[in-house]
Amino acid sequence: MSELNEILNRRMAFKRAVGACTLSLHALFSTRNGLAKIVPGERIAVFDTETVSMLLSIGITPMAMLGKEKYRQRSEFPALPESIISLGTKDVNFELLDQLRPTLIILNEGQAGYPFGHVGASFRGIAPFYVSRSYRMDSRTLVGMRAEFLQLADLVDRRETAERLLAGFDAAIRATRNKLSRHENRPVFLFSFIDHWTIQIFCESGTQHEILELIGLENAYKRRGRYGYVHTGIDALAAVPEAQLVVIGPIPSAARKVMTSNPLWKALPAVKEKRLVELPPLSRFGSVPVVTRLVALLGERLPAGREAG
Structure with missing residues (x-):
């Protein structure tokens, strides 16, 4: 049947x-x-x-x-x-x-x-x-992301709304860069957990890298990845001891256990010196509303009151 x-x-x-x-x-x-x-x-x-x-x-x-x-x-x-x-x-x-x-x-x-x-x-x-x-790879850049967003908005007759959101994104970039200006070129590892040991770390070929640059920060991870990120172990976070750590949720329970009890994790300079910031879950592919939210969260949660180093 x-x-x-x-x-x-x-x-x-x-x-x-x-x-x-x-x-x-x-x-x-x-x-x-x-x-x-x-x-x-x-x-x-x-x-x-x-x-x-x-x-x-x-x-x-x-x-x-x-x-x-x-x-x-x-x-x-x-x-x-x-x-x-x-x-x-x-x-x-x-x-x-x-x-x-x-x-x-x-x-x-x-x-x-x-x-x-x-x-x-x-x-x-x-x-x-x-x-x-x-x-597409050409949509993993801010230019490509904006173009795709406007194309979709045209399709459903929401061009003016989309343009207002893009203006809001540009304003968020300016505001966050100004807030973090005392820490210009501060190295940052931006990543999320895959499991208890593996992380997805954003690298030089993606939208998130461009965002870090636009708000005056430096991406501490220098390798390139096909989709703007690579998978590696948490030991990679030790490569730049002075870097700020920013982890994007969700954090799996096994990874949370590592963060609370694993000696290697606790030995990371940023962890020992409390230079770790946690962000709520955000999509790794970075549409316009998501990256606008990311910029705002970085401005809100990264420390802005003392000199780096």
Whole structure:
């Protein structure tokens, strides 16, 4: 019976794909070239958590999303409304997606290929779709991040709101740099825990690195990583003894145990000298609302009253 249902579902998806293919391709390519604008209201299904944060920041609440629980675990901002329907943790529930009848589906370029590409007709036949560049390397810079944010805002007719948020980001940069000016070029390790020993540390090729520079700080970690971060052990934090440590949540319970009892952790100069700042959970990929929040938190929580060293 399950095999029969699968065959029927595939046939249904194929019929819809034939009817909607032209619209779907038009939605993808025309919006990329600025030739058309889709104003879908709020019946949007999103497969990419970074896009969800951007939409929420400009006043659009998606109808449904993939990775709702992951978003809640890894980021507290922007807050996620209960009303958003979960489409699954990792794999999309296409039957539910079809029943919801979205007016627009948004996914990122990685999802447009494997593992989503082999079932492309299944979602392309349900609604027009838009492919976000949020996971591309050229979107891991502030210039690329801003461009993608405005492109998305144009798609849902929220350009003015997005421009106000970008102005707010620029203002936050100026305010934080001014507040921390007495500590210009202070080295900082910005990282989050993966497990009790492994950390994800932000490095020179990412948005977070650019932010540190813009607010007058120096990234203490000099290696480059493909996505703006690398995974390494906590011993890497000992490489620059004078550095400030900034850890972004969430902190796993096993890592918290290390922070309270592990001799190596306690021997780190920054830990011994109480130069450790903890921040709430924030997405590591850095959409506009997330990096604006990061800048504000750094301004609030980094000490600004004494000279470095």
